Amino acid sequence: MNARAWQAQSLLLGYPDPVLLERLDLLTQAASTLETAAGAPLLRFIEHARNTPPTQLAADYVATFDQRKRCCLYLTYYAYGDTRNRGMALLKLKQTYAADGLILGDDELSDHLAVVLEYAAAMPARGLAVLNDHRAGLELLRLALHDMRSPWADVLESVSATLPPLRSMSEVAKLAAQGPPEEKVGTYR
Template identity: 45%
Template sequence: MSPLPTTVPAIVRTRIRAATRRRAPLTPREAEDRALLLRLMSLLLQYPDAELVAARPVVAATVAALAPSPAATELAAFTAWFTAQEPDALERHYVETFDLRRKSSLYLTYYLHGDTRRRGMALLTLAQRYRAAGWDTDGGELPDHLPVALEFAALCGPGPGEAPLRQHRRGLELMHRALADMDSPYRHVLAALLSLLPPATEADLKAVAELAAQGPPGEDVGLDPYGSGEFAPPGTFVPPEQAPPTLMPPLSSPEGLR
């Protein structure tokens, strides 16, 4: 879409752009395909333990059978790498990528709120959203862990289910940039996810650039509003311990992922 003339009032330009981003309702088949994409992303962003490593042939076959789309292309690029690596190399890369780097943390509220009290409230709100939708997580991970949010999106659909992903789109954009900068194959999974979300606006891109330069907000005291854990002070962020993958049993066939 070509840029709108500056003579058009700002509110009109904003609403026209919003209208162009709206999609027609998904057909049942499209909704099923989208849910499968989200579930695959959730699975592939989990720690590559022995169970997930053993399931790689099934996961790769499921990805190969996806309907053609930008997301499917990105996931195929990732699984080509994922299936070729030795298990210990996969584990090392995962820890180095997601546990030791702040800009590629899998905890979404960290990007928006940093180590502040607001992050604790955001976690509570997200957990309440899950419960209100009738979804009770096992408590093994914080509710803002990206694989958890992706599973919720797969279960509840593009509207309310994907709302947390849309809310944290800027964090996802920063995560993708960080993964691309380090040339991590996980950049393909984030690219697949971003291809399903509304395009980034100019304001989004500006905010991402500022976040990349300055980092998220920080706060030194009063950081225990969620559970019994405490967030690290700025500059010493340590992600929570990695929970076991929440695989969808059985994984002995592609249907196990649906």
């Protein structure tokens, strides 16, 4: 069941282009087969997508995910910021995907949540491990989307419903307070 949820979530977290909008009926059918905790939030978002003019939906997507660091869809950003360590994490993810036959295009970063969810849909056990590795960042993203009353909060609510509960909010609180790490190049300690 999670694989179906992750595939639907992956599509709904992509840029809302005409191809996505054409798939809303299919996504409604898929979301309707999920457990309520994962399916109901997706159905709410799909309804929002149906009732929002496409240009407005696209503008909202850009304003939400491309102009706010708190709402970053690139999961390694939360753990590594824009540091060299993030580059290594991206490479490791890309190698993990390649080992399982998922080859990314040059225009796709391996840590984009839609890509991670697509991988999880294809390789559920390994994909769940990747999602869990980034659980604090996912929770921080979910909370940020809720705080701004973004319709995409429903999609993140659905993602959270497919994951084990957080053991502690302390890592999320620390990440929220400190923000992503910064590069220490040229700094002496």
